[in-house]
Amino acid sequence: MKKILNIAWKDLLITLSDPAALILTIATPFALTLVMIFAFGNVNNSGISGIPVAVVNLDEGEFGQKLVDVFESEDLADLI
Structure with missing residues (x-):
């Protein structure tokens, strides 16, 4: 050392x-x-706006659907 x-x-x-x-x-x-x-x-x-993003929910479970709902919400769009 x-x-x-x-x-x-x-x-x-x-x-x-x-x-x-x-x-x-x-x-x-x-x-x-x-x-x-x-x-x-x-x-x-x-x-940066108007960029399409694909979200695929392959498991079709409750948590996956809630996550998709969060991604599609207007609150998230305002945050970003």
Whole structure:
């Protein structure tokens, strides 16, 4: 365990001593986050609606029918 900590400490010191590596370590996740925000940022505003979904109740039992009723209810549609 001590060897692993020594290697991690050495790598941390090397990264902190190199300004370019330090900037890339911080900037890369930030840049990727910005790309994801610009690519998928307006998902909530546009809304996803009107996608048909098939529900098959093969067991035809009471619980299965109640589950189908929940999926078909308007309350669930408002929640989503």
